[in-house]
Each structure stands twice: as C-alpha cells, then as structure tokens.
Amino acid sequence: MMGALGTLLFFAVTPVFANRAAHRLGSLRANFWRLAVAAVLLGAWAHLAGGGWAGPALPWFMFGGVVGFGVGGVAMFQSLPRLGSNLSTLIVQCGSAIVAASAEWLWLGTRISALQMICVALTLAGVSLGLFPFEAEPARPGAWRAGVAWAFLSAVGQGVGAVISRKAFMVAAAAHAPVDPGTAAYQRVVGGLVVAWLVYTLVRPRAPLARDLATAWPWVTANALTGPVLGVTCFQWALRSTPAGIVQPIVAAAPLLTIPFAMWLEGARPRWSYYAGAVLAVAGVAGLMTWR
Numbered sequence: 001m002m003g004a005l006g007t008l009l010f011f012a013v014t015p016v017f018a019n020r021a022a023h024r025l026g027s028l029r030a031n032f033w034r035l036a037v038a039a040v041l042l043g044a045w046a047h048l049a050g051g052g053w054a055g056p057a058l059p060w061f062m063f064g065g066v067v068g069f070g071v072g073g074v075a076m077f078q079s080l081p082r083l084g085s086n087l088s089t090l091i092v093q094c095g096s097a098i099v100a101a102s103a104e105w106l107w108l109g110t111r112i113s114a115l116q117m118i119c120v121a122l123t124l125a126g127v128s129l130g131l132f133p134f135e136a137e138p139a140r141p142g143a144w145r146a147g148v149a150w151a152f153l154s155a156v157g158q159g160v161g162a163v164i165s166r167k168a169f170m171v172a173a174a175a176h177a178p179v180d181p182g183t184a185a186y187q188r189v190v191g192g193l194v195v196a197w198l199v200y201t202l203v204r205p206r207a208p209l210a211r212d213l214a215t216a217w218p219w220v221t222a223n224a225l226t227g228p229v230l231g232v233t234c235f236q237w238a239l240r241s242t243p244a245g246i247v248q249p250i251v252a253a254a255p256l257l258t259i260p261f262a263m264w265l266e267g268a269r270p271r272w273s274y275y276a277g278a279v280l281a282v283a284g285v286a287g288l289m290t291w292r
Contacts, residue, residue: 001289003237004250010231012257017223024216025208027077032200033220035193038228042186050183056175060168061184062191068161069192074199075154082147086131091151093252094124099159101245104166110243120249123284130256130277162244169240181237189228246288253281
C-alpha cells in the first residue's frame with residue numbers, strides 16, 4: 001500500500017507541471033515529450049539494473065501502456081479544453097476506479113469486500129465534492145458532449161490499463177520471473193509512447209515559439225519525473241500486490257492534493273466544498289489502508 005500512497009503524492013503534483021508544459025508546447029507535444037523523457041530515464045534503470053526487455057510479461061505491460069498511457073492519456077488531453085480540469089478529472093479519476101474494479105472482477109475474478117466497497121464509495125464521494133463546483137457548459141455546440149465522451153474513454157483506458165498491469169504481474173509470478181516496478185513502468189511507458197508518437201505524427205500540431213520552447217523543458221522534465229517515472233513506478237509497485245479496485249480509488253484522491261500545491265505555487269483558493277470533500281476522501285483512503 002506504500003506504493004499506492006507514493007502514486008497519490010506524485011500524481012498530485014504532476015498536473016501543475018503538465019499544465020505549464022502544455023501551455024508552452026501544446027497538449028499533444030507536451031504529452032509526447034514527457035513520455036519520451038520518461039522512457040529514457042526508466043530505460044536507463046531497466047537496462048542497467050532491471051529486467052530490460054526480458055520476461056514473459058513484456059507484451060502485457062506494453063499492452064497496458066498502449067491502453068492506459070496511450071489511449072487514456074491522449075483522451076484525457078482532449079477532454080481538458082472541452083470540459084475544464086475539474087469535471088474532466090472527476091470523470092477520469094472516479095470512472096477509472098469503477099472500471100478497474102469491474103474489469104478486474106469480470107476478467108481476473110478479483111473481488112473486494114463490502115467494507116472496502118464502502119470505503120471506495122466514500123473516497124469517490126469526497127473527490128466529487130472536493131472538485132465541485134464544475135465549470136459552466138461551453139458555449140460551442142457539441143463541445144460538452146465531446147468532452148464527456150473523451151473523458152469516459154480516458155477513464156476506460158486508465159482503468160483497463162491498470163488491470164492489464166495486474167494480469168502482467170500474474171503472468172510473471174506464474175513463470176517465476178518477477179518484474180521490478182521500475183522495469184514494469186518502463187515497458188508500460190514505451191507502449192504509451194508509441195501511441196503518443198502516432199497521434200503526434202498524424203495531427204502535426206503547430207510548432208511553439210522559440211521562447212516557449214526554451215522555457216518548457218524544466219516543466220516537461222518535472223512532469224516526466226513526477227508522473228511517468230516516479231508516479232507510475234509506485235503505481236506498478238502497488239499493483240504488484242494489491243487489486244486495482246483498491247489502488248485506483250486511492251490514486252483518484254490525487255486531485256484533492258493538487259489543490260494545496262496549486263495554492264502554494266499559483267495562489268489559488270479552494271471553496272468550502274474542497275475541505276469537506278478532502279475529509280471524506282481521507283476517511284475513505286484510511287479505511288482502504290486499514291481493511292485491506
């Protein structure tokens with residue numbers, strides 16, 4: 001469960017870095033380069049101290065990256081400008097927790113107890129309340145519906161991607177070929193990078209200004225370190241021993257920790273609903289940590 005808490009903390013700070021990188025490079029370019037930087041850093045670990053490309057679980061980890069990082073990540077970046085950060089994050093984080101628990105039950109037969117279900121519901125209710133109020137519906141016709149569709153696609157991608165990682169660890173354990181979390185994160189990031197590169201190549205976004213390009217790299221690097229490198233490594237560490245239906249709701253509370261970080265860095269001030277939601281989410285996470 002320490003892996004889940006580490007994921008929660010790293011995923012809480014990475015949106016601030018991602019937002020600044022995206023404003024300078026554009027969302028597709030920022031997403032591609034954060035994964036490219038992460039692949040280099042994680043690859044250094046995997047090939048020097050980890051498992052590299054070895055292991056029977058490699059296809060599963062890469063497939064999980066294609067679904068979670070690739071489809072889920074690209075869809076998330078498409079929902080943000082249409083729905084705003086609060087509603088997009090709510091649908092993706094809460095939806096991925098529900099998808100992960102359902103897919104893991106239907107595919108792998110993993111069940112969570114009634115008490116754990118209550119804690120999951122409490123956590124997701126806290127996230128919903130903490131992110132309220134949402135932005136108003138956009139004036140452009142169809143933008144809201146398209147944003148919701150992209151957000152739901154991202155939730156499915158991220159939830160199913162987590163379950164595929166669980167399957168990968170099971171395959172590795174059955175073959176007596178354990179995979180360390182850093183290597184698992186590397187193999188997963190490479191799968192996501194392939195999708196990000198394909199989308200980036202097909203769309204061909206407009207090149208940023210030279211001054212934006214020069215100032216973007218610290219934010220891209222920070223985003224890569226806290227997200228795909230450290231965050232996803234902790235995520236794989238958690239999934240190696242804990243059901244996705246438990247890990248994903250804990251990670252879903254990350255946006256509530258993003259708000260205090262944004263307060264410190266950007267001077268933002270949350271409403272009362274944030275504090276009430278934070279209390280509920282903390283109680284739910286504490287319950288999941290206790291009754292595992």
